[in-house]
Amino acid sequence: xxxxxxDAVKTLNPSAIREILKYAxxxxxxxxxxxxxxxxxxxxxxxxxISAKVLAERPIDVLQYSTxxxxxxxxxxxxxxxxxxxxxxRDFDNILITSGAQQAVELVAKVLxxxxxxxxxxxxxxxxxxxxxxxLGGKLIGVPIESDGMDMEALEEALKANKNVKFIYTIPxxxxxxxxxxxxxxxxxxxxxxxxxxxxxxxxxxxxDLRFEGEDIPSIKSFDEDGIVVYAGSFSKVLAPGIRVGYxxxxxxxxQKMIVCKQGEDVHTSMWAQIICERxxxxxDFESHLExxxxxxxxxxxxxxxLIEEHLVPSGITYAPTQGxxxxxxxxxxxxxxxxxxxxxxxxxxxxxxxxxxxxxxxxDPCQNxxxxxxxxxxxxxxxxxxxxxxLAREVIR
Amino acid sequence: xxxxxxDAVKTLNPSAIREILKYAxxxxxxxxxxxxxxxxxxxxxxxxxISAKVLAERPIDVLQYSTxxxxxxxxxxxxxxxxxxxxxxRDFDNILITSGAQQAVELVAKVLxxxxxxxxxxxxxxxxxxxxxxxLGGKLIGVPIESDGMDMEALEEALKANKNVKFIYTIPxxxxxxxxxxxxxxxxxxxxxxxxxxxxxxxxxxxxDLRFEGEDIPSIKSFDEDGIVVYAGSFSKVLAPGIRVGYxxxxxxxxQKMIVCKQGEDVHTSMWAQIICERxxxxxDFESHLExxxxxxxxxxxxxxxLIEEHLVPSGITYAPTQGxxxxxxxxxxxxxxxxxxxxxxxxxxxxxxxxxxxxxxxxDPCQNxxxxxxxxxxxxxxxxxxxxxxLAREVIR
Numbered sequence: 168x169x170x171x172x173x174d175a176v177k178t179l180n181p182s183a184i185r186e187i188l189k190y191a192x193x194x195x196x197x198x199x200x201x202x203x204x205x206x207x208x209x210x211x212x213x214x215x216x217i218s219a220k221v222l223a224e225r226p227i228d229v230l231q232y233s234t235x236x237x238x239x240x241x242x243x244x245x246x247x248x249x250x251x252x253x254x255x256x257r258d259f260d261n262i263l264i265t266s267g268a269q270q271a272v273e274l275v276a277k278v279l280x281x282x283x284x285x286x287x288x289x290x291x292x293x294x295x296x297x298x299x300x301x302x303l304g305g306k307l308i309g310v311p312i313e314s315d316g317m318d319m320e321a322l323e324e325a326l327k328a329n330k331n332v333k334f335i336y337t338i339p340x341x342x343x344x345x346x347x348x349x350x351x352x353x354x355x356x357x358x359x360x361x362x363x364x365x366x367x368x369x370x371x372x373x374x375x376d377l378r379f380e381g382e383d384i385p386s387i388k389s390f391d392e393d394g395i396v397v398y399a400g401s402f403s404k405v406l407a408p409g410i411r412v413g414y415x416x417x418x419x420x421x422x423q424k425m426i427v428c429k430q431g432e433d434v435h436t437s438m439w440a441q442i443i444c445e446r447x448x449x450x451x452d453f454e455s456h457l458e459x460x461x462x463x464x465x466x467x468x469x470x471x472x473x474l475i476e477e478h479l480v481p482s483g484i485t486y487a488p489t490q491g492x493x494x495x496x497x498x499x500x501x502x503x504x505x506x507x508x509x510x511x512x513x514x515x516x517x518x519x520x521x522x523x524x525x526x527x528x529x530x531x532d533p534c535q536n537x538x539x540x541x542x543x544x545x546x547x548x549x550x551x552x553x554x555x556x557x558x559l560a561r562e563v564i565r
Numbered sequence: 566x567x568x569x570x571x572d573a574v575k576t577l578n579p580s581a582i583r584e585i586l587k588y589a590x591x592x593x594x595x596x597x598x599x600x601x602x603x604x605x606x607x608x609x610x611x612x613x614x615i616s617a618k619v620l621a622e623r624p625i626d627v628l629q630y631s632t633x634x635x636x637x638x639x640x641x642x643x644x645x646x647x648x649x650x651x652x653x654x655r656d657f658d659n660i661l662i663t664s665g666a667q668q669a670v671e672l673v674a675k676v677l678x679x680x681x682x683x684x685x686x687x688x689x690x691x692x693x694x695x696x697x698x699x700x701l702g703g704k705l706i707g708v709p710i711e712s713d714g715m716d717m718e719a720l721e722e723a724l725k726a727n728k729n730v731k732f733i734y735t736i737p738x739x740x741x742x743x744x745x746x747x748x749x750x751x752x753x754x755x756x757x758x759x760x761x762x763x764x765x766x767x768x769x770x771x772x773x774d775l776r777f778e779g780e781d782i783p784s785i786k787s788f789d790e791d792g793i794v795v796y797a798g799s800f801s802k803v804l805a806p807g808i809r810v811g812y813x814x815x816x817x818x819x820x821q822k823m824i825v826c827k828q829g830e831d832v833h834t835s836m837w838a839q840i841i842c843e844r845x846x847x848x849x850d851f852e853s854h855l856e857x858x859x860x861x862x863x864x865x866x867x868x869x870x871x872l873i874e875e876h877l878v879p880s881g882i883t884y885a886p887t888q889g890x891x892x893x894x895x896x897x898x899x900x901x902x903x904x905x906x907x908x909x910x911x912x913x914x915x916x917x918x919x920x921x922x923x924x925x926x927x928x929x930d931p932c933q934n935x936x937x938x939x940x941x942x943x944x945x946x947x948x949x950x951x952x953x954x955x956x957l958a959r960e961v962i963r
Contacts, residue, residue: 168763168792170819171731176676179825202630209628215620222613230607230805232600266664266809266831273830277700278574282680299829302675333569365566394566407628409836411664421568427577431697432671433664437835438807 237264291526316349341492478557635662689924714747739890876955
């Protein structure tokens with residue numbers, strides 16, 4: 168049978184990234200292409216302890232249906248935590264627990280976008296979010312990113328030039344894939360622009376707690392007095408991604424629609440996972456756990472940077488400095504064929520990296536970047552991987 | 566700020582069901598309105614044992630990101646189980662693990678429906694699915710249900726009369742809310758009609774394993790040689806709903822699009838939950854577990870029927886007999902105001918039941934039905950609840 172797919176889905180294909188990752192399954196290939204937290208980062212013993220306790224003491228809470236809004240003690244703990252630590256949440260806001268921050272972001276698009284409505288995003292940006300907007304018929308408008316975040320003039324242009332812009336999607340801290348952080352000045356500016364144009368901001372912040380250098384910058388949501396920002400947070404990078412728990416803080420009328428749509432997607436998020444998160448937040452020293460993650464990623468980032476300096480910079484490859492998160496965004500010199508470079512890396516040199524065009528609104532736009540990840544590989548794998556990239560660079564560049 | 570919602574979402578409101586359920590939070594209220602499995606049905610000790618073992622032996626499998634398609638051993642176990650036991654799955658099919666069967670159903674709508682495309686469903690049908698189709702802009706066409714399933718003449722009419730019908734949604738076994746099962750003859754007929762009109766069938770089968778009387782009837786998917794049926798299955802009613810694991814068996818081209826869309830919704834289903842399901846399927850006697858569930862629900866259904874016979878039938882309330890599942894569908898005599906009856910039940914008599922119009926395509930259509938659940942309440946609560954309903958019936962009917 169010939170399937171007659173929805174228009175928005177017809178053109179939705181597994182991305183170029185997947186083509187590369189197919190090769191990464193080869194056990195000889197060193198992967199610098201993931202976005203996974205380090206396996207060393209998981210508080211395994213504590214999670215096992217909490218799990219055993221709740222399954223012994225109140226198994227029905229874990230196993231029975233619950234409410235779509237989420238496990239109430241987790242919503243309460245998060246509300247206090249976010250208010251105290253980040254000044255996030257006003258009386259007009261409420262919290263929805265989601266199956267990863269991915270779902271929070273997708274739900275905003277679902278409640279706001281008719282097919283063809285515009286969504287402004289950073290270019291480059293996180294491919295998972297871009298695909299979720301595409302799957303709902305959103306028309307993506309990419310705004311270039313500078314070393315301190317989105318180009319605000321281009322953003323203003325985009326807001327003026329496009330009809331039916333429903334929201335601006337941004338990852339302000341250690342953005343995926345670029346590692347770039349938006350300055351405070353630009354955060355204030357994006358807020359003013361969104362307010363002026365009557366457009367929602369979706370602030371996706373999976374990496375904010377993983378700052379290992381410099382000072383925290385207030386979130387955009389922290390100065391939301393007008394109910395225009397949806398904040399998406401996640402336990403994926405600070406506890407464990409396999410459990411799939413994230414959350415949205417949003418103005419109540421928006422959140423109410425997100426709840427009705429979430430009910431139609433998965434009824435509610437896995438209760439075991441929600442209870443693990445709540446008990447972890449409430450019964451451990453969460454701040455010292457975050458500090459240990461920062462120490463781990465600082466070390467791994469420093470190693471990655473020193474390897475890049477040693478093996479890639481001499482061939483003319485440059486990189487964007489970062490102060491947190493999981494990635495380094497590298498730039499090949501002009502004249503080098505980037506997709507070919509990435510393909511040869513995995514096929515001939517057995518090291519998987521992600522071609523930068525995968526993160527663009529249009530994968531066919533010119534791009535000289537590739538993304539390196541330092542959180543997932545062991546130190547040894549990182550050394551081996553960047554050395555191999557260096558060999559390739561010397562072969563094709565100089 | 567005034568939020569400019571997507572057209573499909575503007576009209577999507579928490580349903581009448583919720584209005585009633587608000588009162589059900591009152592601890593004095595006996596709830597016959599849920600759709601939860603019996604808490605006695607959960608194999609708590611086995612789940613705790615499996616959880617402890619996997620968290621001790623391979624915590625990274627539980628905590629790290631995984632693939633969108635699902636945990637491979639679970640996909641493999643399910644493929645063998647479904648093939649052997651139900652003759653489900655051909656070479657052209659594949660399996661996707663979803664966050665409950667709800668997600669499987671929603672993903673089909675997402676990959677197939679442009680706004681305004683038609684979806685044919687049973688009238689009445691499961692409100693969660695109807696709302697997920699609505700949230701994606703699907704135009705619902707209700708086909709009346711008879712004692713042996715959908716009215717096939719009305720179905721054929723609907724297929725002829727409506728343009729852009731993308732799929733037929735059916736719950737063939739012990740349907741929610743009516744408890745009705747589609748006959749083998751009608752299953753063959755719906756398949757032929759769908760094939761003739763080039764329309765997909767979504768066969769949602771959460772209750773199929775809970776047959777406590779009579780003979781199993783082959784699923785529609787079991788005679789799918791043309792790749793036109795998507796089968797949605799679930800662990801919610803046979804293991805535990807709070808863990809949120811379901812699955813779709815679908816032709817590969819359709820499944821491929823569902824995978825891309827699922828990636829944009831929640832990346833993958835919670836790994837702990839997937840591993841629990843896989844280990845439960847592979848290391849326990851699943852068939853004898855199902856048999857114990859059937860024994861439990863047979864007893865509870867028999868009690869409910871005897872209570873209905875004793876307290877409601879004398880007042881002229883009738884009911885549809887059922888051979889499995891979780892519900893009994895009752896019918897008030899003409900002239901009794903059904904919504905008022907349900908409202909008075911919860912407010913004046915402290916017993917929550919679900920008004921039948923909540924399950925219709927248009928909640929304003931005339932309806933004399935209400936739904937009773939026998940799986941969630943204790944035997945004592947069931948007795949008390951139906952007795953109270955009997956008092957109300959005697960007051961308002963005769």
